[in-house]
Amino acid sequence: MIDYEEQETAEDSDELYEHHRIVVDKGQALLRVDKFLMDRLPNVTRNKLQSAIRSESVQVNEKPVKVSYKVKPLDVITITLAEPPRDTDIVPENIPLNILYEDNELLLVNKAAGMVVHPAYNNWTGTLVNALTYHLQNLPTTRNGEGRPGLIHRIDKDTSGLLVIAKTEYSMAYLAKQFYDHSIERTYYALVWGVPKQDAGTIVGHVGRSPKDRKVMTVYPEGDYGKHAVTHYKVLRKFKYVSLVQCNLETGRTHQIRAHMKYIGHPLFSDATYGGDKILQGVPNGTYKSFVENAFKIMPRQALHAKSLGFIHPETKEFLQFNSNLPEDFRSVLEKWELYEE
The missing domain is CATH 3.10.290.10 (RNA-binding S4 domain)
Structure with missing residues (x-):
């Protein structure tokens, strides 16, 4: 039901x-x-x-x-x-996975941008879960045997980076508890428009669906709607019109980083959902316009990468930290901004 x-x-x-x-x-x-x-x-x-x-x-x-x-x-x-249908049959598919780590309890996958995590309407095949059910058997599930096989969390289709997958029921429960307690260390790299006034800060604001468009999340600072959300950020590099920002999630709400960064006036670069696919800094004409449009073509998705995950291993009880490199499209756009001169 x-x-x-x-x-x-x-x-x-x-x-x-x-x-x-x-x-x-x-x-x-x-x-x-x-x-x-x-x-x-x-x-x-x-x-x-x-x-x-x-x-x-x-x-x-x-x-x-x-x-x-x-x-x-x-x-x-x-x-x-917002949840996928719970009675969906998952079809195993032989899709290559970028597995960074695997043992008897869990595995770490570095998901490419463009890959949907879970089968859903218009995306029944080619997803991460389809690949996982091929490469692994008897994955644990949520909600009494229904839900997303092995998944404790998700990242957006067009966000790249790390996901931890549980291989046993025990690991599923143990890792899920860490997410619930906000003890998982999650670091994202985001390229945002503009330069934040402060080099580091914390964004606090409830995040909930927009009344105008349910696919868009809105920040409700008074907390009258949505769910409590906290994002810590630090500026890593400043370019002429954009900045590379590290974001650490204290909570894990839908589109949290994308909504929070827009809320403080710095939408993610090339993020069509939140207005970042337009020139928001600098005069939008001439060679600069061509430069930005070319960068959009190189990275036609939000500039967001789940770079690292840290958690306590369910079996060994050791704290493990995993890191991933930025994908090629993200690196290429950073190099372009580094070399850009007006």
């Missing part, structure tokens, strides 16, 4: 997943949408359906509706959630 009241996504996920698509029959009489769905979806309470409708997880003809909306013949009703 889908729990429409528990829609917290895993770490750094930017996907929304279609769970149901219902086309109303031609002869359907006018009926409130919640009552209509109760008839169609077994084991879902009316309260949960109403909660999903109010949160805009239920849409009719690609638009949110009120609970009082009455369905009409040929209406197309979709239910879309």
Whole structure:
């Protein structure tokens, strides 16, 4: 049964997943949408359906509706959630993985940008989980055998970098507890527009979905909506119009770094979702415009890399720290900015 009241996504996920698509029959009489769905979806309470409708997880003809909306013949009703469908069969696929470390309890994968972590609507194949189920057998799962095999956290499709995968139920629980306690050390490198006023700082602000676009996260500084989020940052290098910033996550909310950096006025370079795919610093014309557009072509995704992970090993109880190199597109764009002269 889908729990429409528990829609917290895993770490750094930017996907929304279609769970149901219902086309109303031609002869359907006018009926409130919640009552209509109760008839169609077994084991879902009316309260949960109403909660999903109010949160805009239920849409009719690609638009949110009120609970009082009455369905009409040929209406197309979709239910879309931040969690993938829990009854999805995972098809094993022989996809090469960049495994940095592996033992009997866990493995570390350096995910390439562009790879979706979990199968979902429009991305049923070619994902990290498809690859993992081929290379490994009997991966543990979350939520009583349902959910994401071996995954304790996620990173966005177009974010590169490190993910830890549990190979046993014990490791799954042990590592998940460290994420829950915020004791996992997570370091990201981000290229952002502009130069922050302070060389180091902490961003505190609830992060929640935008009321205008549920694929975008917004910072709510008063904490009236969203979930508590804390990002520590440090400027590593300053270029003419951009900066390389190290971000350490204290919490792990969806799009946390991307939303927090935009909130303080420094969207990630080439991040289309948060406005970083436009020239935000410098005069957007002439050779400079050509230079930036070429950099966008080299790195047509948000400039964000999950560089390191530190945690206590479930079996040895030793603290382990893993690091990864920046991918080629990230390195190339940094080199361009380093050599840029107006």
